[in-house]
Amino acid sequence: MSLAVSPLAPTDVPEMPAIAGVRLATAAAGIRYKGRTDVLLALMDKGTTVAGVFTQSKCPSAPVDWCRAKLGRGIARALVVNSGNANAFTGKTGRQSTSLTASIAARAAGCSLNEVFLASTGVIGEPLDASKFNGVLDTLAETAAPGDWMAAAKAIMTTDTFPKVATATVKLGKAKVTINGMAKGSGMIAPDMATMLAFVFTDAPLSAGALQSLLKSGVEDTFNAVTVDGDTSTSDTLLAFATGAASAAGAPKISRASDPRLKAFARAFHAVLADLAEQIARDGEGARKLIEIVVDGATTKKSARKIAMSVANSPLVKTAIAGEDANWGRVVMAVGKAGEPANRDKLSISFNGIRVARNGARDPSYDEAEVSAAMKNPKIQIKIALGLGKGRDRVLTCDLTKEYVAINGDYRS
Numbered sequence: 001m002s003l004a005v006s007p008l009a010p011t012d013v014p015e016m017p018a019i020a021g022v023r024l025a026t027a028a029a030g031i032r033y034k035g036r037t038d039v040l041l042a043l044m045d046k047g048t049t050v051a052g053v054f055t056q057s058k059c060p061s062a063p064v065d066w067c068r069a070k071l072g073r074g075i076a077r078a079l080v081v082n083s084g085n086a087n088a089f090t091g092k093t094g095r096q097s098t099s100l101t102a103s104i105a106a107r108a109a110g111c112s113l114n115e116v117f118l119a120s121t122g123v124i125g126e127p128l129d130a131s132k133f134n135g136v137l138d139t140l141a142e143t144a145a146p147g148d149w150m151a152a153a154k155a156i157m158t159t160d161t162f163p164k165v166a167t168a169t170v171k172l173g174k175a176k177v178t179i180n181g182m183a184k185g186s187g188m189i190a191p192d193m194a195t196m197l198a199f200v201f202t203d204a205p206l207s208a209g210a211l212q213s214l215l216k217s218g219v220e221d222t223f224n225a226v227t228v229d230g231d232t233s234t235s236d237t238l239l240a241f242a243t244g245a246a247s248a249a250g251a252p253k254i255s256r257a258s259d260p261r262l263k264a265f266a267r268a269f270h271a272v273l274a275d276l277a278e279q280i281a282r283d284g285e286g287a288r289k290l291i292e293i294v295v296d297g298a299t300t301k302k303s304a305r306k307i308a309m310s311v312a313n314s315p316l317v318k319t320a321i322a323g324e325d326a327n328w329g330r331v332v333m334a335v336g337k338a339g340e341p342a343n344r345d346k347l348s349i350s351f352n353g354i355r356v357a358r359n360g361a362r363d364p365s366y367d368e369a370e371v372s373a374a375m376k377n378p379k380i381q382i383k384i385a386l387g388l389g390k391g392r393d394r395v396l397t398c399d400l401t402k403e404y405v406a407i408n409g410d411y412r413s
Contacts, residue, residue: 003159003161003407004161005161005162006161006162006282006283006284006287007288007378008282008283008287008288008289008290008378008398009161009162009282009283010162010279010282013150013165014165014166014167015167016147016149016150016165016167016180017167017169017178017180018146018147019146019178019180019201019202019203019243019245020045020146020203020243020245020246021044021045021047021048021203021243021244021245022042022043022044022045022146022180022201022203022241022243023042023043023144023145023146024040024041024042024043024144024145024146024147024148024149024151024152025040025041025139025140025141025143025144025145026039026040026041026140026148026151026152026154026155027039027041027136027139027140027155029082029132029133029136030132031082031083031084031085031122031128031129031132032083032084032085032122032123033083033084036154037151037154037155038082038083038084038155039080039081039082039083039133039136039137039140039155040079040080040081040082040152040155040156041078041079041080041105041108041109041137041140041141041144042078042079042081042144042152042199042201042241043077043078043109043141043144044076044077044078044079044201044241044243045077045243045245046077047075047243047244048075048076048077048241048242048243048244049074049075049076049206049207049208049211049241049242049244050071050074050075050076050117050208050211050239050240050241050242051071051074051208051211051212051214051215051216051239051240052067052068052071052117052212052215052237052238052239052240053215053216053219053238054067054068054236054237054238055233055234055235055236055237057233057234057236059088059089059234060088060234060235061086061087061088061089061094061120061124061234061235062087062088062090062094062095062097062098062120063087063098063118063119063120063235063237064234064235064236064237065095065098066098066102066117066118067117067118067119067237067239070114070115070116070117073114073115074207074208074209075114075115075208076115076116076117076239076241077109077111077112077115077116078105078106078108078109078111078115078116078117079116079117079118079119079199079239079241080101080102080105080116080117080118080119080133080137081118081119081120081121081155081156081197081199082119082120082121082122082128082133083120083121083122083155083156083157083158083184084121084122084123084158085120085122085123085126085128086120086121086122086123086124086233086234086235087120087127087128088120088124088125088234088235089124089125089234090125090126090127090128093127094127094128096130097127097128097129097130098118098130100130100131100133101118101128101130101133102116102118104130104133104134104137104138105118105133105137107138108137108138108140108141109141110141117239119156119197119199119235119237119239120235121156121158121184121196121197121233121235122158124234149165149180149182150163150165152182153165153182153183153184156182156184156197157184158184159285159407160184160185160283161283162279162283163182163184164182164183164184164185164276164279164280164283165180165181165182165276166180166181166182166271166272166275166276166279167179167180167181167272168268168269168271168272169268170264170265170267170268171264172204172246172251172252172254172261172262172264172265173250173251173252173261174250175246175247175249175250175251176246176249177202177203177204177246177251177265178202178203179200179201179202179204179265179268179269179272180200180201180202180272181198181199181200181201181272181273181275181276182198182199182276183196183197183198183199183276183277183279183280184196184197184198185197185198185228185280185283196233196235196236196237196280197235197236197237197238198223198237198238198239198273198276199238199239199240199241200215200238200239200240200241200269200272200273201240201241201242201243202240202241202242202243202269203242203243203244203245203246203251204242204244204246204251204254204265205242205244205245205246205247205251205252205253205254206242206244206253206254206262207253207254207255207256209255209256209257210254210255210256210257210259210262211240211242213256213257213258214240214257214262214266214269215238215240217257218266218269218270218273219238219273221274221394222270222273222274222276222277223238223273223276223277223280225277225305225393225394225395225396226277226278226280226281226395226396226397227309227312227313227395227396227397228280228281228284228285228287228397228398277396278290278396281396281397281398282398284397284398284399284404285403285404285407285408286400286401286402286403286404286405286406286407287398287399287401287404288322288378288398288399288401289321289322289378289379289380289398289399290378290379290380290396290398291312291318291321291379291380291381291382291396291397291398291399292379292380292381292382292394292395292396293308293311293312293381293382293384293394293395293396293397294308294381294382294383294384294392294393294394295307295308295311295383295384295386295391295392295393295394296383296384296385296386296391296392297346297385297386297387297388297389297390297391297392298340298341298386298388298389298391298392298393299340299341299388299389299391300389300391301391301392301393302391303340303341303391304386304391304392304393305393305395306338306339306340307334307335307338307340307342307384307386308384308393308394308395309338309395310334310335310337310338311331311334311335311338311382311384312395312396312397313397314330314333314334315400316330316333316334317330317331317334317382318397318398318399318400319399319400321375321380321399321400322399322400322401324372324375324376325375326351326354326356326371326372326374326375328349328351328356328357328362331349331382331384332344332347332349332357335347335384335386341386341388342386342388343360343386343387343388344360345359345360346359346360346386346387346388347359347360347384347385347386347387348363348384348385348387349382349383349384349385350381350382350383350385351371351374351375351380351381351382352374352375352377352380352381353374353381353383354367354370354371354374356371
């Protein structure tokens, strides 16, 4: 499936530095796609810690089950990611595929099965032929090298139109540490941990517990605040790896996320997650508009989130934005159906800073031409003021276009 690059794709792609203790390699294993890479192998040095959060779907993929079972040990040496087949809803065959893939990877990496992590993305319900990894992973282990993060990000794409990467450099103690992340996701995107697949690597010396705390808190206002179509994938996986290599340069070993020395790192880590999450919203299937929904004046932050998500997931709101129509009536509808405290007569709504509705009615200064011009922007902010309390939240989504229907109507054929 060849798709034009999203018009919302970032214009500036960062230079991705190497991270000590991480080596990458990609290959075309012929899982589903022809003539493109579809498998990634990441190798980590001994001592690497791992953390993860996963889909809340009650029908998780076999790789999600595998990772959950291995995560408690907190150590990792290898990550295998394939695109084209999600290895989800594949029963006993799927479990056998994960075991075979992990066995091949462990042999290639020279580590134990418990140190191998897996992720798969693509079509649900089709068996994954893990024998295709035979030989391929051995070659990748031999050729893996620090560096090509863009190639790695491309290998895990499905309906994505551009690879998604982010990086940050920050001081930990007196040493410089690096955080690199990559993600994939374009459709079947709704928050319930993280969104689709994302992998973050750092050379900071963090315990598995500290890394897990950072990850769990970090997803709440990043990946969990993004939706494309309201559908939560069976395969959502976000894994973070810390090699600890920066300890050789004097970075202190951190065992608790509450350690005050970790404050700057935590901010940078959060920024990488936020960057990747926004790129997923920008690459929503068929998207032409990035939509930011800000709700304030709610009774609580949790209430604000539910209202924002009700608006973000409304097909009527999303199609109005696609048509560049500031249809605040649809926003009112989505606020009202959220099941959260709201007072119609206190409600105000703005599009890109232009107030269109106030105190439960159309704003007296409403100017159709002004609003129509604003709706042509590639980024649209919908601000909803409830006037009930101090609760505030923000979520990202995209518009719903004919291209979304075309992509998903033809996904398996």
